[in-house]
Amino acid sequence: MSLLAQEAPPATPASAPAAAGAARPAAAPDAQDPKPFDKVITADAKSQHGLFTLHSVKGKLYFEIPKALLDKPLLMVATATAVPANVDHVGKALNEDVVRFVQQGNKVYFQAVSYNFAAEPNRPIASAVEASQRDTVLGSFPIETFGKNGAPVIEVSRLFNSEVGDFSARGILKGSGVDASRSYVEGSRAFPTSLRIDAVQTYGLINTPPVLPPGLPPGFSLPPQPPKSASVSIAYNIVQLPEQPMQARVMDDRVGFFSIARVDFGSDAHESKRERLITRWRLEKKDPAAALSEPVKPIVWYIDKTTPTALLPYVKKGIEAWNVAFEAAGFKNAVQARPFPSKQEDPEFDPADVRYSIIRWVPSPIANAYGPHLSDPRSGEILNANIVMYHNIMQLQRDWYITQAGAVDPRAQQLPLPDDLMGELVGYVVTHEVGHSLGFPHNMKASSLYPVDKLRDAKWLKEMGHVPTLMDYSRINYLVQPEDKIDPALLIPKIGPYDIFATKWGYAPIPEAKTAAAEKPVLDAWIREQDGKPWLRFTSPKGEGEYGDSTEAVGDADAVYATTLGIKNLQRIVKNLPKMTLKAGQDDKTLEELYRATWAQWGRELGHVTAIVGGYNFHNKHGEQAGAVYTPAAKAKQAQAVALLNEQLFKTPNWLFEPAIVERVRPQEPGNLLLAAQRNTLRALLDRGRIARLQAQEAAAAEGRAYRVDELLADLRAGIFGELQGPAAKITAPRRNLQRAYIEQLGERLVAAGGTGTDDSKPAIRAELKALKSLFAGKAASTGLERSARAQADELLDLVNRALDPRGLPATTAAAPLGLPGRGLSEELGRGHQHDESCWPAAGLR
DSSP: GGGGGGGOOOOOOSSSSOOTTTTOOOOOOTTTTTTOOOHOOTTEEEEEEESSSEETTTEEEEEEEOOGTTTEEEEEEEEEOOOOOSSSOOEEEEEEEEEEEEEEEEEEEEEOOSSSSSOOOOOOHHHHHTTTTOOEEEEEEEEEEEEEEEEOEEEEHHHHSSOBBBOOHHOOOOOTEOOOGGGGEEEEEETTTTTEEEEEEEEOOOOOOOOTEEEETOOOOOOOOOOOEEEEEEEEEEEEEOSSSOOOOOOOSSSSSOEEEESSSSSSSSEEEEEEOOOOOOOBBEEEEEEOOOOSSSSEEETTSSSSSGGHHHHHHHHHHHHHOOOOOOOOSEEEEEEEOOOTTTTTOTSSTTTTTEEEEEOOSSSOOOEEEEOOTOBBBEEEEEEETTTTTHHHHHHHHHHHTTTTGGGGGSSOOHHHHHHHHHHHHHHHHHHHHHHOOOOGGGGGGGGGGGGOOOOHHHHHHHSOTTTTOOOOOSOOGGGGGGGGGGSSSSOOOOHHHHHHHHHSOOOOSSSHHHHHHHHHHHHHHHHOOOOOOOTTTTTTTTTTOOOTSSSSSGGHHHHHHHHHHHHHHHHHHHHHHHHHOOOOOHHHHHHHHHHHHHHHHHHHTTTTTTOOOEOOTTTOSSOEEEEEHHHHHHHHHHHHHHIIISOOOGGOOHHOOOOOOOHHHHHHHHHHHHHHHHHHHTTTHHHHHHHHHHHHTTTTSSHHHHHHHHHHHHSHOOOOOSSSSOOHHHHHHHHHHHHHHHHHHHHHTTTTSSSSOOOHHHHHHHHHHHHHHHHTTTTSSOOOHHHHHHHHHHHHHHHHSSGGGGOOOOOOOOOSSSSOOOOOOOOSSOOOOOOOTTTOOO
């Protein structure tokens, strides 16, 4: 039984009924009857006054709940503030939900409140909707005593040293349950509009049985594993919600906002309607009649005093960069940055108080940052937003800037990077994270909507930047060439036209509209600006296979052109790495890191090209907007993409095997990185989803207008087996590895093809293998080839025979990720509207 469900048994009567006429003894008091206040909250109590009054008495925590707050909705948030090694991250949000405390007799019930369903109160269905989302009772607490004005006092320690509803760390720990004997309340604080309770919880862990090697004798087993456990620190915040909910704004998926969901049963449609409300701060003009007014209450971030002194002005600049966007929404100085105030300046200031939004600097080797926020589930109003900057974000910034701007900015050709440059780079990350805290999700599509030829134009870059939004993962402008003579200050992203457009759409008041529904015509009219200015568009929720929705991309309107220029710069950069990094008295760690970062940047740029094959361009439209939503990439564009992959990836990129670097790194590392990149790209090109899209494009297009699967396979054959298709030529070791890997990939796809869905690529793949078999058979018997090439042809012939007979196919192995050892190049598609806490993993660069 849950600790929260345990209650003391009812009191037993003191005695049997007395004999007739005998004096009846006084009944013993019920053990659960409230006691006098000073018998519970003794002289030993330490009390704090705030939203509730908190009393700590000999290790027990009591809530004294004002009667005015009984039955009121409160937001409860659980966050992991300290975790065991290798378990997720500090600051991990465990759950947030609306709760309330309800008094019934001598008990207070702790309930979870749902706002999933909605209907206007005057609708006939309103009472049924309310009955369809009955509040869940999470726990009950006997009233120990009554405080001032009849406020019930309950002992709540067990609310925080056990699991309550979904407020649990079980998921991140893979735990089996909380051990209450090793869990306790560590501290508590009361603030005017919130409470914070810090608890330590210890979980038993689920033992994962080890995988035994083959060949052990029958009946062999390992001795039982001793039980394991782990402790986690959790901060519980209980926050008062606004008495009057802010007027909601209904989300439109053509503009990017985080959102909360509800089902509206009160619409005039002939079905229930699922709608989302955007999350945003409550901004109200001091002067409602003014076109530009300061807000009644600005959005303020307090900068952690642990932030490196040299970075403070750049952090402040990064926060307040959003003011240019809010001016378009009618607000002046809407976003402000302030240092932590002294006790004299603000005696009430406490960074744990949710009235204050904090940007924290965390001493961590993780190269990351994130910016979550708390919002009112009734309206979407953002109540608090704390941003966390990990110290090693600076290493990530270093790697980005050197591998993306190292060919055009002299400051990126020496180490360490100058303080002012690092400040600007950190400020860019801060602006991005503040964007999340203002309600904006990622918009990966934006970088593909600028004319790519403008990204080397100084005038355009000064006015528009190289990407329309800070919320894209379009980092430093790596297209710019040395001969362009572009000011390096223009290489770093800034607030762009999409940011201004989205801020106006989400935050500009519409005073004539008294309801969320009444705002819709105005909001829709604003959205239509996207028709004439494509760079104001947002990532499409329907965008599977959208080649312009790539992460880490600059100029992916034409990724072939952009990647060609980017690789030219990487060829310049890699030659400079030894001179930059090999210093007297230092080891080779920095050289190794930047060399791997160069490989990773090369792989990312090639990934943008891969996305074109079987890709679509999406223009998210609603009913009345004419024209196509899905437009396939042109056949010539797709063929051009494969041609670039053949030239820059499948043809060995010898420039990456820079002799002055190769002689300093592990001997097999460059070759392994190359083969991993080639395998990953082949797997992506032959992916079932991509093949299905190619076939869908063929089915929808006129004859000869689509890039067909057999044409893709023929182009790959020409690029991968060129040495075997022409005059005698030597086949190098990297090319031999690639050729074997491709046959293995085709064999794997032949087995995988033909399952559910529309993928009917099996005939094309089988035909390609048979064509290759004929090629290899002829070359293996040829006397015109040199010996090693003939041996390679014979090996490939054997692999094809086994691929055509799946019984002989070798076991598949996952391709090694490209990048730092043990870390993958994962990508975040960014299609959802929900917040992803971590923005900047070093290897994945999500």
